[in-house]
Every structure is written in structure tokens, then in C-alpha cells.
Amino acid sequence: MPTDVVMPQMGESIAEGTIVRWIKKVGDSVDRDEPLFEISTDKVDAEIPSPAAGVITEIRAKEGETVAVNSVVAVIGAAGAKPAAPQPAAAEPPKPAAPPEKPAAPVAQAAPPAPPSPAPTPAPSPARAQTAVPASDDEAARQRSSPLVRKIAKEHNVDISSLKGSGIAGRVTKDDILAFLGKGTPSAPAAAQSRQPAPPTRPSAPPPPMPSGPRGVPGHTEKMSVMRKRIAEHMVLSKKTSAHVHTVFEVNFSNVAAARAVHKPAFEKSGVKLTYLSFILKAVCDALRAVPVLNASVDGDNIVYHEDVNIGIAVALDWGLIVPVVKKADEKNLLGISRTVVDLAARARAKQLKPEEVAGGTFTLTNPGGFGALFGMPIISQPQVAILGVGAIEKRPVAIDDAIAIRPMGYLTLGYDHRIIDGAVADEFMAHLKHTLEHWDPASD
Numbered sequence: 001m002p003t004d005v006v007m008p009q010m011g012e013s014i015a016e017g018t019i020v021r022w023i024k025k026v027g028d029s030v031d032r033d034e035p036l037f038e039i040s041t042d043k044v045d046a047e048i049p050s051p052a053a054g055v056i057t058e059i060r061a062k063e064g065e066t067v068a069v070n071s072v073v074a075v076i077g078a079a080g081a082k083p084a085a086p087q088p089a090a091a092e093p094p095k096p097a098a099p100p101e102k103p104a105a106p107v108a109q110a111a112p113p114a115p116p117s118p119a120p121t122p123a124p125s126p127a128r129a130q131t132a133v134p135a136s137d138d139e140a141a142r143q144r145s146s147p148l149v150r151k152i153a154k155e156h157n158v159d160i161s162s163l164k165g166s167g168i169a170g171r172v173t174k175d176d177i178l179a180f181l182g183k184g185t186p187s188a189p190a191a192a193q194s195r196q197p198a199p200p201t202r203p204s205a206p207p208p209p210m211p212s213g214p215r216g217v218p219g220h221t222e223k224m225s226v227m228r229k230r231i232a233e234h235m236v237l238s239k240k241t242s243a244h245v246h247t248v249f250e251v252n253f254s255n256v257a258a259a260r261a262v263h264k265p266a267f268e269k270s271g272v273k274l275t276y277l278s279f280i281l282k283a284v285c286d287a288l289r290a291v292p293v294l295n296a297s298v299d300g301d302n303i304v305y306h307e308d309v310n311i312g313i314a315v316a317l318d319w320g321l322i323v324p325v326v327k328k329a330d331e332k333n334l335l336g337i338s339r340t341v342v343d344l345a346a347r348a349r350a351k352q353l354k355p356e357e358v359a360g361g362t363f364t365l366t367n368p369g370g371f372g373a374l375f376g377m378p379i380i381s382q383p384q385v386a387i388l389g390v391g392a393i394e395k396r397p398v399a400i401d402d403a404i405a406i407r408p409m410g411y412l413t414l415g416y417d418h419r420i421i422d423g424a425v426a427d428e429f430m431a432h433l434k435h436t437l438e439h440w441d442p443a444s445d
Helices: 126-131 137-142 147-155 174-182 188-194 226-241 254-269 276-290 334-349 423-438
Strands: 003-006 016-022 035-040 045-049 054-059 066-068 072-077 244-252 296-299 302-305 311-313 315-317 320-322 363-366 386-390 394-400 403-417
Touching: 035 072, 035 226, 147 174, 174 226, 226 320, 244 423, 254 276, 254 334, 254 403, 254 423, 276 311, 276 334, 276 363, 276 386, 276 423, 311 334, 315 334, 386 423, 403 423
Parallel strands: 311 363, 363 386
Antiparallel strands: 003 072, 016 035, 016 066, 035 045, 054 072, 244 403, 296 302, 315 320, 386 403, 394 403
């Protein structure tokens, strides 16, 4: 019996996935659980294993194609099975013969005058049409959307039923609503008013297309990857949503360096590399408990304070960026944090993360210092309200007790949402973080 390969649902709110590449081709043999194709979704990139052993007899979805979950994308036959022949196009049904023309009616006496026709019923105004019950299946389908789309629509006061969806059965996708917001289109009520009849005007010439690059400069063009497009969408949406402000603190890591020297041998015996990042992450957990508004999110006019401290760690990939989440980080010690970070980073680079491992973050930490940057101005990961950037930690001369000394120093940058976090609160958080790191007990774990 042939086995259907379907697009998996990589998370509760995910309705579709994009096939990035096929690892196997038609006619190739494949073992059960062997990587078959690679997909990209809103949450994660992943390699999908084969559900059975056999031969690929048919591939129904092309690379770059976005398909709904549970759609059949390939067929696996038994060993030795031949590839399926391409299906011929269905023949167009013959058109019915035109009915014979009716004979002309004989000339008769003049008919009596017809009664006056009733006055036409006035059409409903556009404003009423906005709130009316959908009159067709297509309109009802457009109202079906993922929780993420509905959340974006709620935050920007957009009526989803007024959008034309490009998904299955007219479903409004995230790309649809982001494109709607990115074009500066007015919100649904304003759009309804704009549809009122307007006096005729002379047609204006369309704006000239934006140049793709300097003229006469050689180069080449590449299409954005699915992950690159998702990053672009999320970053633009975040800048439109949050009022970004940044504050920078300099930290003396002398005590952390001493603690690292004490624990490093034991960690290496456990197969875990102890880095400065583990200490910073542990100190961030303490600071979030002390200043809980930074472990919150905005839901309309409400502030949601999260019970768990789930910290996302940005991992740079050769093809983009992904942010796996350390769940309940405040309940882990240094060894537990270090093990989790190493495991998540390794599986992120191997495309083996699960959707739930990149979801549910309440605060994010990014480490541009790993590449030598002194500090950066990171963009908040929605719907969070803060993100911490870690700069390079290096030895520098500093003034201590009126003397010049060499100490391991580094800059920490906090990006925060000024809608709910004021400068004094942000600096309180950073002062708590700085104090914890500079007064770290080398004997503690």
C-alpha cells in the first residue's frame, strides 16, 4: 500500500508550511524516519522525516510552495515501485448545443400598457455592509484565520472580514494582514468611509517603481528565503507596535570571571561549556522577579504579567536567525541553564527544534558581543516588552578607588517598550542586573 506524506502541523496555531527543499526526489529510496524534505513555518524551520520506508513515487508540492497542513505533498510506494505517471489534463466537457431559436411571435394587437414597476429597493450603505452577516461562503471563509492574525488585527483595529485572503478557501494569512498594514492602508472603519461614492476626478499617473539598485552597478538578485521574509515581517511589525527606547549599562565582570574559573572544570566534566552568557541569564531571571513588568506583554489596553520566566536566546544561523526559549529559566541553576542553552543552540543549527521550543518566550536575550560588537540596539520580539543585548566582554582599563586597573568589562543594552515601561523602571531593572553580576559569589552555583 502506498503511503501519503502530509504537511505536518508544527504547532497549534500553524495552518500552513512552505517547502524549502526536497532532500529526496522521485525514484529515490528512503528509510523510515530519514529526512525527506525541509519546511519553514511562522515558528520554526525543520527537516521532516519520512513516515515509511520505500520509494518516492510522486511529489505533489514544489519547492517554495506553501500548502495547508495535512495536505498530501508526496507519495511513498513499496520497494521497487515505479514512479507514478503524470496525470493527463482532464478533457474539457463538450459544450451543450445551443437551443433552437423560437419562431417569431405572430403580430398581434397592441398589448395593454404594463403596470408601473415598483421603486427599486435602496442598496445598504457601506457602513451597514461592514457589520452585516456574511452573505456568501467566501466572506465567511475570510473571517477564519489563525490566532496570530486575529491578535495583529485586534492590535491595529482591523476588521478581518474586510480583507481579501490569499490562503486556502480565502483564509486571511499573516502575510495578507502584514501587507495590508505595510501599505499604510486605513483601518476597516476608515476604509468603509473611503468607499463612499466620490466625484469623478482626472486619472493620475501611477507612481514610478522604486529602483532596485544603483543604475549601471553590476550585481545579481536573489529571492528572500522564507525565514528571511518572516524575520523582516516580525521586525517591521515590532517597530510599528512598540515605542522602542534603549538604555546602556557598563558592568564589571571580575566576580563572574572568578566564579567561572571555579566552576569551569566541573562543567567540562559534565560535557557542558560554561560561558558568561549563563551567568547573565541567571542574573536576568533574578532581575525579572524584582521588576516583573519587564516579564509582561501588552494585550490591547491590558498588561499581562506572566508567571513563568521563559527567556528566548537568539541563535545566529548561516541562513538567518532563530530564538529558542529556555522555559522556566528561573527554576534552573547554572548547570541546568548551561545544558539547556547548549542543547537548544545545537538543535537550532541542525533544524531539529520543535515549534513549542521557539514559542512562549516572555523576555529575550541576544548576544552580538559574540561577534565582537561592544553593544547593539536590539528590536523587541513581539509580544514581549523588553530585550537585552550583551556586548563583548573584554579587559579594559578602569578607575577603581582612584587607581587605574585592568578588569573584564562589558556593556549591556536594554531595549524596552515605552508604552508601559518608563525610563526609571528600565534603569531599576538594569541596576539590579548590574549589582547581581558585580557582586556574584564565586562559590555559588
